[in-house]
Amino acid sequence: MNLQLIELYVFVLAGFVGFFVITRVPALLHTPLMSATNAISAISLVGSLVLAGADRGRVATVLGFVAVTCATINVVGGFIITDRMLKMFRRGDRKPERAR
Amino acid sequence: MNPAELAEHATGPREVFIEAAYLVSSILFILGLKSLTVPDKARRGMQLAALGMLVAIVGTLVNHQIVTYGWIIAGLALGSAIGWPLGVFVPMTAMPQRIAISHMFGAVAATLVGVAEFWHLGNGAAVGRAQMAALGFEVLFGALTITGSLMAFGKLQALLPSRPVTFRGQNVVSILMFGAGLGLFAWLLVDPANPAAFYAMVGLGLLFGVSLVLPIGGADMPVVISLLNSYAGLASSATGFAIGNNVLIIAGALDGASGFILSLVMSRAMNRSFANVLFGAFGTPPPPSERTASGLTVRSITPEDAAIQLAFARLVIVVPGYGMAVAQAQHQVKELAQLVEKNGGTVLYAIHPVAGRMPGHMNVLLAEADIPYDRLKEMEEINGEFKNADVALVIGANDVVNPAARTDKASPIYGMPILDVDQARQVIVLKRSMNPGFAGIENELFYAENTAMLFGDAKASLSRLVQEIKQA
Numbered sequence: 001m002n003l004q005l006i007e008l009y010v011f012v013l014a015g016f017v018g019f020f021v022i023t024r025v026p027a028l029l030h031t032p033l034m035s036a037t038n039a040i041s042a043i044s045l046v047g048s049l050v051l052a053g054a055d056r057g058r059v060a061t062v063l064g065f066v067a068v069t070c071a072t073i074n075v076v077g078g079f080i081i082t083d084r085m086l087k088m089f090r091r092g093d094r095k096p097e098r099a100r
Numbered sequence: 101m102n103p104a105e106l107a108e109h110a111t112g113p114r115e116v117f118i119e120a121a122y123l124v125s126s127i128l129f130i131l132g133l134k135s136l137t138v139p140d141k142a143r144r145g146m147q148l149a150a151l152g153m154l155v156a157i158v159g160t161l162v163n164h165q166i167v168t169y170g171w172i173i174a175g176l177a178l179g180s181a182i183g184w185p186l187g188v189f190v191p192m193t194a195m196p197q198r199i200a201i202s203h204m205f206g207a208v209a210a211t212l213v214g215v216a217e218f219w220h221l222g223n224g225a226a227v228g229r230a231q232m233a234a235l236g237f238e239v240l241f242g243a244l245t246i247t248g249s250l251m252a253f254g255k256l257q258a259l260l261p262s263r264p265v266t267f268r269g270q271n272v273v274s275i276l277m278f279g280a281g282l283g284l285f286a287w288l289l290v291d292p293a294n295p296a297a298f299y300a301m302v303g304l305g306l307l308f309g310v311s312l313v314l315p316i317g318g319a320d321m322p323v324v325i326s327l328l329n330s331y332a333g334l335a336s337s338a339t340g341f342a343i344g345n346n347v348l349i350i351a352g353a354l355d356g357a358s359g360f361i362l363s364l365v366m367s368r369a370m371n372r373s374f375a376n377v378l379f380g381a382f383g384t385p386p387p388p389s390e391r392t393a394s395g396l397t398v399r400s401i402t403p404e405d406a407a408i409q410l411a412f413a414r415l416v417i418v419v420p421g422y423g424m425a426v427a428q429a430q431h432q433v434k435e436l437a438q439l440v441e442k443n444g445g446t447v448l449y450a451i452h453p454v455a456g457r458m459p460g461h462m463n464v465l466l467a468e469a470d471i472p473y474d475r476l477k478e479m480e481e482i483n484g485e486f487k488n489a490d491v492a493l494v495i496g497a498n499d500v501v502n503p504a505a506r507t508d509k510a511s512p513i514y515g516m517p518i519l520d521v522d523q524a525r526q527v528i529v530l531k532r533s534m535n536p537g538f539a540g541i542e543n544e545l546f547y548a549e550n551t552a553m554l555f556g557d558a559k560a561s562l563s564r565l566v567q568e569i570k571q572a
Contacts (some may be wrong), residue, residue: 080187093315
């Protein structure tokens with residue numbers, strides 16, 4: 001089968017998985033959800049890494065460097081802040097994991 | 101597929117390792133998101149997702165196309181140096197703008213990868229149609245998300261006016277720009293070897309992002325942030341198509357779906373369509389409602405009297421709004437709640453889906469103040485409880501408690517589901533002054549018989565209440 005068609009399959013199926021999983025996320029966690037998906041979609045780091053390291057000329061390398069930087073900001077900052085938020089949510093009958 | 105592409109997709113042991121790594125990280129991402137359906141498991145799940153990201157990065161670094169690591173290490177180091185403080189030090193009250201700016205970073209990465217790919221392939225000369233389609237979506241979504249998020253950030257950070265910024269014929273200009281962008285895209289699909297059209301399309305995308313978000317007011321920010329979240333995801337996904345990488349496609353699709361669902365939830369909670377939020381956005385002043393406040397009087401209450409009512413209440417329902425976030429009063433809310441609970445009362449929190457400036461904004465702030473999440477109730481869950489409440493304490497919320505949404509067809513918020521605070525025995529509204537909100541919508545709740553207004557800064561008022569209850 002054509003490669004692009006396989007990619008389309010993957011996209012549509014992943015979209016469905018996303019739809020069914022995420023509709024079940026309670027409104028309580030919508031902010032962490034947003035920062036989590038933002039961190040996850042910083043997976044474009046993967047493409048940026050190849051661009052920065054493939055030695056395709058100065059322009060591509062510089063663009064790649066900026067892209068790696070931006071994507072890394074989201075990976076590092078995104079997962080940390082999501083964790084920080086999720087750490088705060090506790091039930092009434094439990095002690096917080098760590099005093100803030 | 102040309103020979104070079106075939107070579108890229110050859111399956112040696114290294115390629116198998118890379119693909120296996122991507123498969124593992126895709127699974128961990130999905131498990132991580134699934135964990136968010138259960139608050140107690142969410143934290144562990146997201147740590148798994150972070151591990152998935154690490155796996156994907158390690159897998160990528162052994163890619164045979166990567167020949168030098170200098171710039172990679174520099175980018176990873178600089179990104180970490182900026183990202184770490186953005187993760188650790190940004191206060192919860194700044195979360196909406198923090199999220200908005202992170203959408204921009206994601207979109208910049210995706211867009212630059214797209215531009216570089218186009219440039220690398222002979223400025224379009226070696227780009228096939230299918231790849232051009234992917235690149236086009238990538239840079240269009242990417243570019244409009246970059247500037248759109250920047251505008252949203254500016255508004256939320258109060259660098260730009262949060263009221264709608266409009267001029268005559270704005271929608272026409274926006275639509276023309278959007279149309280021109282699509283036209284260039286179509287042209288590129290026919291003839292990809294057209295660098296001028298490509299870069300003009302990127303430029304139009306950037307301009308369109310500005311004109312899309314500038315006319316949108318602060319109260320509509322939850323929808324805009326969700327939409328930009330979705331676009332950033334779709335740009336990542338399109339990047340995956342453009343460079344033939346499945347984990348990008350999957351992660352981007354998850355983000356795209358999430359942002360889309362959140363935008364739907366937010367629009368529904370305002371009883372408005374996407375189109376109405378994006379293009380109707382209170383830009384033209386709504387026809388004045390026949391109902392006015394003239395002849396009605398507001399009853400204000402002293403902190404002493406309000407404190408007595410709260411001290412003896414069996415059930416208090418707190419309704420937080422953007423005003424609470426602005427005043428950063430969540431810790432005072434917690435203190436007050438503790439006193440009510442010490443006196444034997446129960447305190448619940450009614451969270452409207454669009455309270456605040458982003459989805460879930462109020463929940464995060466209240467959780468930060470160490471309020472247990474099982475006290476935070478969604479609208480459908482809590483609306484039946486207001487009739488049992490002795491006091492409904494409205495803190496800096498306005499539209500989400502405005503009865504005009506039920507009764508006044510001329511009101512711009514007519515039809516929006518609201519919290520039924522007016523059914524509580526006593527409503528106490530904490531408000532800065534009687535100025536109507538930016539949309540200029542009168543709120544009849546403030547004039548109702550069972551409503552009392554406690555004017556002043558929310559934080560100061562709550563501190564006063566806490567003192568008074570302690571003395572009572």
